[in-house]
Amino acid sequence: MAIATSTENFTDKFRQIGSVPTLPTAATRALAIVNDPNCSIKDFAKIVETDPALATSLLKLVNSSFYGGNSKTSDIHQAIVRLGLRETQNLILAVSVRSVFRWMPKGQEAERDRLWRHCSLTGVISRQINEKLGLGFRGEEFSAGLSHDLGRIMLAVGYPDVFSKLANEKTTDESQLLILEQQMLGFTHPELGGWLTTMWNLPDELTEAIQYHHEPARAPKYAVLASIVSLAEEMANYMEATKSAEGIDLSNNPGWAFMCAQWEAVDNLDADLFATAVMTDALPEAEALSILSGE
DSSP, X not given: XXXXXXXXXXXXXXXXXXXXXXXXXXXXXXXXXXXXXXXXXXXXXXXXHTOHHHHHHHHHHHTSTTTTTTOOOOOHHHHHHHHOHHHHHHHHHHHHHHHHGGGSOTTOHHHHHHHHHHHHHHHHHHHHHHHHHTOOOSSHHHXXXXXXXXXXXXXXXXXXXXXXXXXXXXXXXXXXXXXXXXXXXSSOHHHHHHHHHHHTTOOHHHHHHHHTTTSGGXXXXXXXXXXXXXXXXHHHHXXXXXXXXSOOOOTTOHHHXXXXXXXXXXXXXOXXXXXXXXXXXXXXXXXXXXXXTTO
């Protein structure tokens, strides 16, 4: 079922529950203003400071060993100067997406934290793929990777029985889980995630990357971004299952296949060495983001 035909059903479902999860108001304003060429750090900081929870979580990340080293700050303006507007935008989205995880039902805390670690790892791996291949994205890849499984959160909120059944499945084969979702619900978690980001008025490239990250070649405009997320998620799944950054086989990954078909330089890469470098370099930042797990 395509997202267009599911939208009304999704909206009705979550209205019955009470409301649709939303991003914090300050985060929405901050994410919007950063794209304004006249945006100043002072204006940006003022918006962040209107939400104490957002500001506190942002400072926690900025002061982590990965982002801040031994230099600590309690000043939002100084933190933004240190990071730059674009990186601050990435971290605000991370904090905001993490806040949506609180909508998951009681009793799902362990799965909630596992899913957050998976999403944050996918986000930072997406960033590493972009940098190492020189694809030219400026944070969109991190945002897409971080948000790629928002649909699973919405399954937990709106369809808790189905979510629990899927979480207890012994298989980690994503294609098999998508088949089960389709059989049980008539739609899949990427479609549900795409609907949510549309409700939030997030950029089209983010919605498309989330909706098509399991089949990036089908993405109408942003297949490269969807391919990055597809590849990053497989790497994240592999690292979580094996606790290793070596030995992954990318030959069946649709994102890798798409990029190899697009660029001879990618096709000529040693896939094993590339994947090991990406996963190894992603770990420190993923560990930094994991400090939000307890929030």
